[in-house]
Amino acid sequence: MLRATSTSDARPLSPASAWAAEVAAVFVKDWRCEFRTRYALNTLALFAFTTLVVVSISLGPIGIDRARGSKVLPVLLWVILLFSVAAGLPRAFVQEEESQTATALRLSATPSALFCGKLLYCLTLVGALELLVTPVFVTLMSLKVESPGLLAVTLAAGGYGLAVGSTLVAAIIAQARTKGTLFSVLAFPILLPLLLLAVELTFSAVGGGGGSGGVALPQLLLYDASITVAGLMLFPVVWNP
Amino acid sequence: MPSTTLRFKNLRRRFGRLSVLEGVSGSVAPWEALLVTGPNGSGKSTLLRCLAGLLSPDKGTIEYREGDEVLDTAGRRLRLGYVAPDLALYSELTVAENLLFFARLRRTGPERGFEVLDRLGLPTDRMAGALSSGMRQRLRWAWALLHRPRLLLLDEPFQNLDAAGEQGTRELLREHLEGGGLAVVANPSHLEIDHVAGHLDLGR
Numbered sequence: 254m255l256r257a258t259s260t261s262d263a264r265p266l267s268p269a270s271a272w273a274a275e276v277a278a279v280f281v282k283d284w285r286c287e288f289r290t291r292y293a294l295n296t297l298a299l300f301a302f303t304t305l306v307v308v309s310i311s312l313g314p315i316g317i318d319r320a321r322g323s324k325v326l327p328v329l330l331w332v333i334l335l336f337s338v339a340a341g342l343p344r345a346f347v348q349e350e351e352s353q354t355a356t357a358l359r360l361s362a363t364p365s366a367l368f369c370g371k372l373l374y375c376l377t378l379v380g381a382l383e384l385l386v387t388p389v390f391v392t393l394m395s396l397k398v399e400s401p402g403l404l405a406v407t408l409a410a411g412g413y414g415l416a417v418g419s420t421l422v423a424a425i426i427a428q429a430r431t432k433g434t435l436f437s438v439l440a441f442p443i444l445l446p447l448l449l450l451a452v453e454l455t456f457s458a459v460g461g462g463g464g465s466g467g468v469a470l471p472q473l474l475l476y477d478a479s480i481t482v483a484g485l486m487l488f489p490v491v492w493n494p
Numbered sequence: 495m496p497s498t499t500l501r502f503k504n505l506r507r508r509f510g511r512l513s514v515l516e517g518v519s520g521s522v523a524p525w526e527a528l529l530v531t532g533p534n535g536s537g538k539s540t541l542l543r544c545l546a547g548l549l550s551p552d553k554g555t556i557e558y559r560e561g562d563e564v565l566d567t568a569g570r571r572l573r574l575g576y577v578a579p580d581l582a583l584y585s586e587l588t589v590a591e592n593l594l595f596f597a598r599l600r601r602t603g604p605e606r607g608f609e610v611l612d613r614l615g616l617p618t619d620r621m622a623g624a625l626s627s628g629m630r631q632r633l634r635w636a637w638a639l640l641h642r643p644r645l646l647l648l649d650e651p652f653q654n655l656d657a658a659g660e661q662g663t664r665e666l667l668r669e670h671l672e673g674g675g676l677a678v679v680a681n682p683s684h685l686e687i688d689h690v691a692g693h694l695d696l697g698r
Contacts, residue, residue, distance in 0.1 A: 266601070274598055274601075275601070278595055278598035282587070286586040289586045352582055352584075353580055356548060356581045356582075357581055358599075359548060360546065360548070360571055361600055362599045363599075366599075494547075494550045
């Protein structure tokens with residue numbers, strides 16, 4: 254019985270704990286709604302599956318041209334991830350506006366906690382997407398990974414940047430009428446540096462760049478830190494009137 | 495209870511060239527309700543959204559004070575209770591899950607919300623998306639009173655309610671005002687409610 258979870262007898266939480274509880278509440282709510290509708294999961298999985306099949310038939314072992322594979326395949330991997338994310342992640346905020354629950358959220362949630370809760374939800378979605386897509390992509394394309402550690406770090410840092418950038422853009426476009434167009438226009442300049450760095454690092458990880466990634470890894474981590482700070486600073490402005 | 499007041503002065507709000515609010519002023523004090531009436535499109539909901547901090551007025555001032563503390567828009571937004579026809583809760587969650595979620599965001603317990611639901615006769619285990627319009631209005635009331643706000647902004651508060659629902663929510667409003675709370679109530683036509691201290695007619 255849900256009522257048994259009443260918190261009236263509990264000691265008052267410190268501001269930091271209360272903030273963290275808000276973040277957790279948004280995260281749990283989003284996943285609970287997602288498991289009951291499966292909108293984002295289905296969209297991401299369907300898009301990823303379709304593009305994986307198309308790419309593997311065109312360029313993979315069952316295709317014909319693998320001569321330029323090590324150059325092209327990292328690009329294709331990140332194109333698949335980007336477009337899958339673009340198909341599903343904007344719903345995080347658009348859904349709140351379309352179902353008119355945004356008003357209740359604006360009147361209840363601390364903006365920074367709401368942003369972090371949504372970000373956590375998007376991060377787990379991107380993580381699940383990468384876990385689904387990458388092994389299948391590597392297998393289907395017979396891609397030899399020289400540096401699995403670098404690939405894992407690239408996927409983690411690149412996925413994080415994708416999630417933060419998409420969450421922020423989703424919040425910006427949520428109140429607009431032409432959401433789809435606006436997402437592409439705004440996401441392009443925000444995510445382009447991330448994609449260039451992620452592709453370069455993935456290319457290094459599959460043996461094309463010596464395996465270390467050079468300065469691209471610190472640059473990617475710097476990008477992640479910058480976009481996180483920008484998101485936390487901009488979100489209250491774009492979320493509230 | 496420390497004194498709580500809401501004052502707004504010369505509010506103006508336009509949507510493009512359409513002027514919805516022009517020079518609207520008013521105030522409300524504890525134990526009082528301000529009734530706002532006017533035909534459809536006269537700006538009642540826009541006024542309440544401005545007071546709630548959901549819209550920024552183009553011109554004018556809004557001052558909300560709780561005791562010695564003057565709250566800014568962000569602070570006011572998190573303190574007040576709001577009931578409006580365009581406010582929705584999560585249809586994918588049950589009534590109880592909705593209240594628990596918002597109680598966590600409000601940093602309070604859900605008891606007051608459940609107490610209101612009990613009084614209004616709304617089952618807590620039903621999915622919010624499966625509620626009738628009258629039941630949804632009851633849930634909005636429970637959500638609005640969850641954190642025991644001092645200021646209630648009520649836009650067509652008895653809309654879609656049956657006789658029992660209207661009586662229950664009228665009692666909740668009366669108790670809120672008799673407990674030292676204040677309320678701004680907007681309705682297209684005049685409403686007979688207790689403790690009305692002022693009437694703002696936005697009719698053109």
